[in-house]
Amino acid sequence: MARPQDPRAKIELLKAAEAVFVEHGLERARVEEITTRAGRSKGSFYLHFSSKEEAFRQIVETLVARLGSFVDEPPPPGPVDLEVLLRRQLERSIETFEFLWMNRGVVGLLMSGGGSAEFGYLIVELEQQYRQMIERWLRWGMAQGIYRNDMDADLISLALAGAYDSLARRVVKETKRPDLRGMLLEMERFVAHAVGTPEYIAQFDSMVNNLERKRNS
Amino acid sequence: MARPQDPRAKIELLKAAEAVFVEHGLERARVEEITTRAGRSKGSFYLHFSSKEEAFRQIVETLVARLGSFVDEPPPPGPVDLEVLLRRQLERSIETFEFLWMNRGVVGLLMSGGGSAEFGYLIVELEQQYRQMIERWLRWGMAQGIYRNDMDADLISLALAGAYDSLARRVVKETKRPDLRGMLLEMERFVAHAVGTPEYIAQFDSMVNNLERKRNS
DNA sequence: CGGATAAATGACTCAGCAGTCAAGAATGGC
């Protein structure tokens, strides 16, 4: 063997590719611009990816897979400490949005369809995953008696998923890191009122007070 | 003058263009496919549009303008008949979704970003318009004392707009016309619980009962 | 009917760009 390949090559190409894809979208992105930005020749691109689309797929699939790992299932039915649960949910949603924020370039691209119809299914499936997770939480809360029982869980889960979706869209367009915790706490409040029984809503408010008291000490 | 131009030409081209754009998106759509479907020559396209993009713009701008006409402002502050208002809002939202349904091809295309970044701003602006309308309704309801006063109107309007947005996305993908009235009534219920005071929620439920009683007679 | 005028056609031009590959550069082993 001779001339070992530059180990930074692929990483640098992926980084440059991400930037160019975010800037122009998949179709308009030119391979030559990617390689130029990575300080390499055009041919080097094809040493690591069989096509422009494959590079895109690698970037996007990695991201989507990691986003999928943020779904959080409801506990089995039965008595639970709601305050612990609320804190966990809030933290989990903050983590998720922090991740979205850190990857706002590609996420924004995907959310605005920059990845051509060929890859649109990835977001659609992801959104569906989140919607289904929300639906399971709803059914869980209805069974627990803390959520209203007269809801169409399918439709309401769609509405809630859409609410978070639009928040994600906004966050991802921001130039300065927004107050994610503040936003997401307000969203929890919104959800609690939208789907909770009057008793749960009262409990929710006191739990939030507790949470904030502990936090400020 | 001689040889008057075929008056159906432009209309047929637009119809064909719409179909091809919906099928492939703006970038992947081929002018020749459009003209073939319209049963005309490639050159005829350029007698009516200066470019592929212009045809797309005509289709999309018309649609977006008409969608913009569905925004409905809250009344001036003061006493109102909430039941009349509720009925009006429900009917207006049904009209809107009926329109989305009828134009589901292009709407779906736009919502999934098929119109390239160049035209994405049209949807973004439209969504913003709807969000702002919702925000004005929220502030109106808060001033009227029928909505909770502890809400971040900006954030909650974003959430509600997102909820309707995701419903629109679903409707537009459907193959059979869904029960729009049923869905939208459930959405009204969702909104009432999410943002209403306990008193308003109670009133809302009785108004809905009235509405449904009258409807079934 | 036949000349004038304007619409319609589709073969052609040309630019852009993905992907290739022969030539050249770098490295390891001896």
Added chain:
DNA sequence: GCCATTCTTGACTGCTGAGTCATTTATCCG
């Protein structure tokens, strides 16, 4: 130092498809 080997390069090929325009076709009018 020199050869074998593998990596790297970028000029080149080929294709796709937008937009053009000389030619053909249809209509009007005297």
